[in-house]
């Protein structure tokens with residue numbers, strides 16, 4: 001009997017040892033993506049570093065000017081020593097009817113796909129517009145720190161798309177009542193070691209969190225934004241961030257300026273079905289999902305009445321509407337978000353998205369000493385916002401063009 005127990009114990013130990021040694025490497029192999037084929041549309045502008053994106057944008061400005069499109073540009077320093085800038089590009093219209101405002105990189109790492117879409121815009125959307133009466137204002141790389149360091153958050157761990165609060169004085173910082181319930185699980189204060197043991201621990205903890213709170217509580221706790229845990233995920237800060245001050249001011253200028261009609265598109269990635277870009281409307285937009293589908297001739301819409309709509313605090317589109325209202329609606333406004341899905345929109349995809357989000361944050365505050373762990377966390381996070389797969393990349397371009405056509409045909413004044 002004793003001998004039998006010893007043999008079983010030995011086998012278990014051996015299996016665990018093999019798992020500890022092999023599983024992390026297998027996971028790394030799984031995370032590794034095929035190399036993007038060079039013949040991918042726009043293949044040469046899918047950059048991986050902030051400096052490349054920025055240099056390319058400045059080149060594009062020269063290109064537009066050389067093509068006779070008079071362009072004004074400005075670089076606003078967020079951190080000069082670190083070379084972090086928000087770049088704005090403005091092409092004025094003669095007759096000030098429409099102004100298209102494009103923002104990218106509010107969530108830093110999502111600025112990479114945003115940058116590609118700016119190229120698609122200038123090359124394929126802009127030439128179809130009536131340039132006499134339609135101006136364009138691009139605010140690129142709103143969160144340059146997050147772009148440079150491949151994070152969603154900025155230099156203060158603030159999620160800028162939860163930081164656009166109209167009035168901090170009256171804003172309830174404890175508005176997210178679910179986050180405190182799950183903070184233990186979302187903000188582990190320790191380094192990750194071997195990936196096999198980390199995975200075992202994570203799924204165990206996840207099961208505990210799911211048993212204690214239902215899945216909706218957990219999802220809402222995360223995505224809504226929170227203002228009480230500065231080292232947590234989706235932290236919205238306590239005051240306007242440098243990027244926010246700058247962008248808020250530009251939004252105000254557009255709402256008090258000469259243009260009759262403002263159409264704003266904020267480009268994001270990471271949420272929704274993998275191969276379909278979703279037009280995610282603000283809660284302040286009055287059209288239903290069905291009405292928007294017809295209006296934009298585009299199937300993938302999330303509107304205030306959609307099942308998958310979730311409310312957030314402090315996002316750019318809601319802010320734009322609230323400021324517009326505060327300033328007395330002097331012109332007309334449509335502000336929306338283009339969201340490129342990456343992992344997918346099933347239950348398991350949401351769990352994975354949550355997992356990668358928490359792990360990246362943990363590894364930011366408590367960097368692991370384990371090389372393989374670091375690599376897996378980093379590469380997974382990148383894939384979650386900027387997939388390398390050719391099919392995904394080509395579809396983003398098609399969807400962006402179709403959605404731009406739908407929105408601009410419907411919302412620009414002729």
Ligand SMILES: [Zn+2]
Nearest residue numbers: 107110268269
């Ligand atoms: Zn985003």
